[in-house]
Amino acid sequence: MVNEAGQLYTIEAISAGILMLVTAYLVLSTTNLYTPGDRHINDMQLKQIGNDALAMMDAPDTYGGTGNLSRYLNSIDESEVSVAPLYAELHNSLAKTPGVTPDNLKVNGTVYWRDPSDNSVMSRTLEGGDIYHRENTVTVHRWVLTNNSAFGDNPTKTVLLEVRIWRV
Amino acid sequence: MTDDNIVMHCRESRPLIFNDSGALSIDFIAGFTIFMIVFIIVITMISGLLIGLQSKTIDYDAVAYRTGVILAEDPGLTSGDPYNPTRWEYYDDEIVRFGLASSRDYPNILSKRKVDSFFNQSVPAIQQKTMMYGDYTYFFNITLEKSFGSSPMPVGDTYPMKSGFARRIIKIKEPSSMYINASDPPLAGAGGDGSFSVLVDASILYDQNARTPLVIDPYFDGVSIHIENIDGTLNLSKGPIIRLTSAEVIGYNAEDTIQNPYGSIINYPWTVQTDPGNIKKISTTFAPGYPAFSSLNLSVFPKVYIKYIFSNSTFGGTIVYDQYNVTQPLIPAVMEVRVW
Numbered sequence: 049m050v051n052e053a054g055q056l057y058t059i060e061a062i063s064a065g066i067l068m069l070v071t072a073y074l075v076l077s078t079t080n081l082y083t084p085g086d087r088h089i090n091d092m093q094l095k096q097i098g099n100d101a102l103a104m105m106d107a108p109d110t111y112g113g114t115g116n117l118s119r120y121l122n123s124i125d126e127s128e129v130s131v132a133p134l135y136a137e138l139h140n141s142l143a144k145t146p147g148v149t150p151d152n153l154k155v156n157g158t159v160y161w162r163d164p165s166d167n168s169v170m171s172r173t174l175e176g177g178d179i180y181h182r183e184n185t186v187t188v189h190r191w192v193l194t195n196n197s198a199f200g201d202n203p204t205k206t207v208l209l210e211v212r213i214w215r216v
Numbered sequence: 217m218t219d220d221n222i223v224m225h226c227r228e229s230r231p232l233i234f235n236d237s238g239a240l241s242i243d244f245i246a247g248f249t250i251f252m253i254v255f256i257i258v259i260t261m262i263s264g265l266l267i268g269l270q271s272k273t274i275d276y277d278a279v280a281y282r283t284g285v286i287l288a289e290d291p292g293l294t295s296g297d298p299y300n301p302t303r304w305e306y307y308d309d310e311i312v313r314f315g316l317a318s319s320r321d322y323p324n325i326l327s328k329r330k331v332d333s334f335f336n337q338s339v340p341a342i343q344q345k346t347m348m349y350g351d352y353t354y355f356f357n358i359t360l361e362k363s364f365g366s367s368p369m370p371v372g373d374t375y376p377m378k379s380g381f382a383r384r385i386i387k388i389k390e391p392s393s394m395y396i397n398a399s400d401p402p403l404a405g406a407g408g409d410g411s412f413s414v415l416v417d418a419s420i421l422y423d424q425n426a427r428t429p430l431v432i433d434p435y436f437d438g439v440s441i442h443i444e445n446i447d448g449t450l451n452l453s454k455g456p457i458i459r460l461t462s463a464e465v466i467g468y469n470a471e472d473t474i475q476n477p478y479g480s481i482i483n484y485p486w487t488v489q490t491d492p493g494n495i496k497k498i499s500t501t502f503a504p505g506y507p508a509f510s511s512l513n514l515s516v517f518p519k520v521y522i523k524y525i526f527s528n529s530t531f532g533g534t535i536v537y538d539q540y541n542v543t544q545p546l547i548p549a550v551m552e553v554r555v556w
Binding site for chain 2: 103
C-alpha cells in the first residue's frame with residue numbers, strides 16, 4: 049500500500065536517523081572524558097619527584113661524607129627534637145621553582161626500624177610534618193644509614209624512611 | 217461482558233495479514249534499509265569515535281617521563297670514541313643518544329660538561345633524533361634551573377599550557393679542582409728544596425672498588441690546581457722573594473722506574489698563571505684532552521707528577537690528586553621536561 053502517508057513516515061525516519069547519528073557523533077567526539085585511569089599519571093609524577101628528592105638529599109656532597117638525610121636522622125634525639133630542617137629541605141626539593149616552597153604540597157615522614165631484641169618493627173613519626181587526614185597520598189621510601197641510638201642499639205644501622213606526599 | 221460486546225469485538229477485529237500477495241510493504245523496506253544503513257555507519261564509526269576517548273596528555277606525559285629518564289639517568293652514547301662511549305659531549309656529529317648523567321650507576325648526578333654541551337646545543341633536529349625517539353615528531357622544552365633567582369637554561373620552543381610534563385630533581389657535578397694552602401703542610405715547613413708535586417695516580421682514580429658518584433676523570437673533565445697563600449711576592453719568572461722557576465709534567469710507570477717527561481706547562485695551552493688580582497696565588501689548568509691523562513698514556517705511565525720548583529722557598533712534599541683532596545661541588549638543580 050503506497051500513499052502519501054507512507055512517504056511521510058520514510059522522510060521522518062531518514063531525518064530522525066540522521067539527527068540521531070549526528071547527535072551521537074557530536075556528543076561522543078566533543079566530550080573530553082576524564083577517565084579514572086588518568087589519575088595515576090599525577091600520582092606517578094608526585095612519586096617520581098618524591099623519590100628524586102629523597103635520593104638527592106641522601107647523596108653526600110663530599111667523598112666519604114654523609115648525606116643530608118643521614119645527618120638529619122642522626123640529629124634526632126629521644127627528647128623529640130624537631131626535624132624541621134629535613135622537612136624544610138624536602139619542601140624545597142619538591143618546589144617547582146628551587147627555593148620557593150610550594151603551599152599545595154604536604155609531607156609527613158615516619159621512620160621504621162627493626163628492634164633486634166624481640167625482632168619487632170618499631171616506628172616513629174618525625175615531628176614537624178604536616179597533619180595527614182584522609183587525603184589521597186603517594187608514599188616514597190628510602191633506606192637511610194644512621195648511627196642514631198634513638199633507632200635501636202646497633203651503632204650503625206639502616207632505617208626505612210617513609211615519606212607521605214599529598215596535594216591539597 | 218455481554219454477548220453483544222463479544223460479537224462486536226469479533227466483527228471489528230481484522231486479520232493480522234490482510235494482504236496475502238507475499239510482497240513486502242514499501243514502508244518496511246524503506247525503514248529496514250534506513251536502519252541497516254545507519255547501523256552499518258554507526259558500527260564503522262565506533263572505532264573512530266573511541267579515538268576521542270584516548271587522552272592525549274597520557275601519551276605526552278609518558279614521552280616526557282621517558283625523556284626525563286634518558287636525560288637524568290643515562291650517560292648518553294657516542295659512536296665517536298669506542299673506548300669512552302659515554303663522552304658524547306666531545307663528538308658533536310656522532311651523538312647516538314643524549315644523556316646527562318655522569319655515570320650509569322648514579323642517576324640524577326649530572327656531569328657539568330654534558331649539561332653545558334647539551335644546553336648550548338643549537339641543532340634541535342639532532343636533539344630530537346637522539347633524545348625523543350619514535351616516528352611522531354614531538355615538540356619539546358627542557359629547562360634547567362639551578363637555584364631561586366638564577367636564570368633558567370632552556371632548550372626548545374615555548375611550551376603551550378597543555379603539554380606532557382616531567383620534573384627531575386638533580387645535582388650537577390662540577391669538574392674537580394684542588395686548592396692547596398701554601399701556609400699549611402705539606403708545603404709549609406717541609407724543609408725541602410722548593411720542589412713540590414701534585415700526583416695524579418690512575419690506580420687511585422680508577423679504582424673500581426671506590427664506588428662513588430664523585431669520580432675524577434682528569435682526561436675528560438680536566439684538572440685544575442690552585443696554590444694559594446704563597447708567602448711573599450710571586451712571579452713566574454722573577455721576584456724578590458719566592459719565584460716559580462719551572463712547572464712541568466712527568467709520567468712514571470707503576471714501579472717508578474721509568475719516567476716520561478711531558479714537558480713544561482708554563483706555555484699555552486696547559487698553563488700555569490698567576491692570579492692578576494692576588495699574586496700570592498698560582499693556578500694551573502689542564503683543559504680536557506691533556507695527553508698525559510689519556511687512557512693510552514695512563515696505561516703505560518699511570519703516575520703523573522705535576523712538578524713545581526720554587527726558588528727562595530722551603531716548599532716540599534707531594535699531594536695526591538684524589539677524592540679526599542679535591543673539591544667537586546654538587547650543585548642542586550631542577551630539570552623540567554615538557555613535550556607536546
